[in-house]
Amino acid sequence: xxxxxxxxxxxxxxxxxxxxxxxxxxxxxxxxxxxxxxxxxxxxxxxxxxxxxxxxxxxxxxxxxxxxxxxxxxxxxxxxxxxxxxxxxxxxxxxxxxxxxxxxxxxxxxxxxxxxxxxxxxxxxxxxxxxxxxxxxxxxxxxxxxxxxxxxxxxxxxxxxxxxxxxxxxxxxxxxxxxxxxxxxxxxxxxxxxxxxxxxxxxxxxxxxxxxxxxxxxxxxxxxxxxxxxxxxxxxxxxxxxxxxxxxxxxxxxxxxxxxxxxxxxxxxxxxxxxxxxxxxxxxxxxxxxxxxxxxxxxxxxxxxxxxxxxxxxxxxxxxxxxxxxxxxxxxxxxxxxxxxxxxxxxxxxxxxxxxxxxxxxxxxxxxxxxxxxxxxxxxxx
Amino acid sequence: xxxxxxxxxxxxxxxxxxxxxxxxxxxxxxxxxxxxxxxxxxxxxxxxxxxxxxxxxxxxxxxxxxxxxxxxxxxxxxxxxxxxxxxxxxxxxxxxxxxxxxxxxxxxxxxxxxxxxxxxxxxxxxxxxxxxxxxxxxxxxxxxxxxxx
Numbered sequence: 202x203x204x205x206x207x208x209x210x211x212x213x214x215x216x217x218x219x220x221x222x223x224x225x226x227x228x229x230x231x232x233x234x235x236x237x238x239x240x241x242x243x244x245x246x247x248x249x250x251x252x253x254x255x256x257x258x259x260x261x262x263x264x265x266x267x268x269x270x271x272x273x274x275x276x277x278x279x280x281x282x283x284x285x286x287x288x289x290x291x292x293x294x295x296x297x298x299x300x301x302x303x304x305x306x307x308x309x310x311x312x313x314x315x316x317x318x319x320x321x322x323x324x325x326x327x328x329x330x331x332x333x334x335x336x337x338x339x340x341x342x343x344x345x346x347x348x349x350x351x352x353x354x355x356x357x358x359x360x361x362x363x364x365x366x367x368x369x370x371x372x373x374x375x376x377x378x379x380x381x382x383x384x385x386x387x388x389x390x391x392x393x394x395x396x397x398x399x400x401x402x403x404x405x406x407x408x409x410x411x412x413x414x415x416x417x418x419x420x421x422x423x424x425x426x427x428x429x430x431x432x433x434x435x436x437x438x439x440x441x442x443x444x445x446x447x448x449x450x451x452x453x454x455x456x457x458x459x460x461x462x463x464x465x466x467x468x469x470x471x472x473x474x475x476x477x478x479x480x481x482x483x484x485x486x487x488x489x490x491x492x493x494x495x496x497x498x499x500x501x502x503x504x505x506x507x508x509x510x511x512x513x514x515x516x517x518x519x520x521x522x523x524x525x526x527x528x529x530x531x532x533x534x535x536x537x538x539x540x541x542x543x544x545x546x547x548x549x550x551x552x553x554x555x556x557x558x559x560x561x562x563x564x565x566x567x568x569x570x571x572x573x574x575x576x577x578x579x580x581x582x583x
Numbered sequence: 584x585x586x587x588x589x590x591x592x593x594x595x596x597x598x599x600x601x602x603x604x605x606x607x608x609x610x611x612x613x614x615x616x617x618x619x620x621x622x623x624x625x626x627x628x629x630x631x632x633x634x635x636x637x638x639x640x641x642x643x644x645x646x647x648x649x650x651x652x653x654x655x656x657x658x659x660x661x662x663x664x665x666x667x668x669x670x671x672x673x674x675x676x677x678x679x680x681x682x683x684x685x686x687x688x689x690x691x692x693x694x695x696x697x698x699x700x701x702x703x704x705x706x707x708x709x710x711x712x713x714x715x716x717x718x719x720x721x722x723x724x725x726x727x728x729x730x731x732x
Contacts, residue, residue: 221588259593315590320670329603330633334723335668336681337694344661345683352659352707395664396672397681442639446683446692447631450659 203419207430211542216379216411216530218313229270243272247301252285252308256321285538286567302422308535309412342572344397346450347487354502362390365486372529374554380407404486411532431545435467435580453495456576460496467580477560480540482567537567548583606634615721629690652687653713696728
């Protein structure tokens with residue numbers, strides 16, 4: 202049995218809307234470059250876990266084509282059909298078991314150029330009720346959630362636009378982000394194309410081509426990789442029902458439960474005080490206050506004040522998505538894993554322009570399913 | 584580096600004939616008779632619409648069908664300016680309302696289209712009632728939409 206697991210290496214691609222290379226080459230170059238940074242080879246990795254999806258790859262058992270690229274040929278390898286943070290959770294548990302000392306986790310997709318994201322999303326909806334009815338989808342579900350939040354807490358369209366601009370500005374300073382809109386104003390967001398109101402085009406995350414690789418290791422093996430391990434001290438992973446009408450879209454009890462479990466494991470009693478920054482997997486800008494509040498990072502309903510006072514900004518009391526979050530790049534399957542890489546970079550004081558000063562503890566979140574049906578939460582420390 | 588990018592079109596076409604299952608079959612049969620059916624969990628007494636065969640919370644089988652009311656309260660809505668069909672997001676001529684409705688006797692909310700003369704007339708908390716197709720056929724569209732009650 203291993204007692205503690207660390208992030209010992211991470212790397213992401215520069216995400217784009219039209220990758221100049223195919224996915225196989227993209228992940229090969231990413232993994233080789235990460236190995237080179239760390240001075241290791243594939244022989245130093247005990248188990249390999251993909252986060253991918255047969256629908257986003259356009260073929261079943263899609264890793265048969267990607268195994269050679271990440272170095273898992275004739276090695277222990279598996280795939281998770283979910284976001285990369287779920288894959289990291291598997292890797293974490295494998296290492297805890299003591300059967301493995303090191304794991305490579307990789308998430309990727311070509312969501313910017315190769316397929317229609319809403320189509321792959323539609324394939325995850327209930328095939329015998331929601332799909333034939335055609336009104337509930339990822340967009341309309343999140344719009345209903347946003348609408349509930351905005352009405353209950355008097356969070357205006359302008360507040361939502363400000364929040365979006367905050368993330369766009371962070372993304373603009375993130376060298377990996379695909380979406381660069383340095384001049385985007387609150388007015389631009391307010392005037393962007395209405396989709397399912399209150400959700401407009403500008404609120405939608407930047408579905409992009411990209412990948413992220415993270416190496417986890419036991420405490421024992423960590424020294425071989427780095428003298429700056431980032432410890433995974435708490436995890437939580439909960440799923441809600443797929444019936445939208447059954448769910449409390451505002452309270453998000455499953456996310457709240459996942460966060461509480463992770464905090465308890467990490468010995469965190471007051472997340473507002475003890476956590477220094479949050480990286481959240483938001484598919485729409487409107488999800489940020491809902492998720493952050495369900496995770497106990499802000500008082501319920503405080504989204505309006507948080508935006509106004511800049512509390513979630515890089516210099517605020519609780520920076521949320523200093524990377525810009527998925528508003529800057531959402532390469533499906535990699536998006537939650539990128540949150541882990543971004544948080545690790547912050548804790549190792551390696552972040553560039555978006556550096557959060559003095560950050561020692563971070564919370565990382567990932568989601569899957571319409572309206573964040575599945576949530577994964579990690580607490581990481583340096 | 585190649586001079587230009589070559590893409591292969593990768594067609595995937597599947598048509599499944601999924602059985603909707605025991606609970607939804609009764610729901611759809613109910614629609615044909617202009618009834619909205621749910622199921623009542625024997626343990627927590629919650630009534631779920633649409634019906635399903637297991638209560639997620641209690642992990643108990645549910646087989647007690649109950650009819651719920653057709654005039655309820657609009658709890659939440661979004662104004663759709665687009666449709667998503669086959670993964671394509673396309674603008675619509677007339678924006679429309681997708682709502683979540685609390686029907687009397689149901690614990691869960693039901694989603695549906697809300698029709699009013701103008702989308703601006705729609706307010707959370709307003710009373711709405713089910714409108715049926717004149718001739719029902721035993722499919723989801725039998726329950727055509729909801730309108731102000």
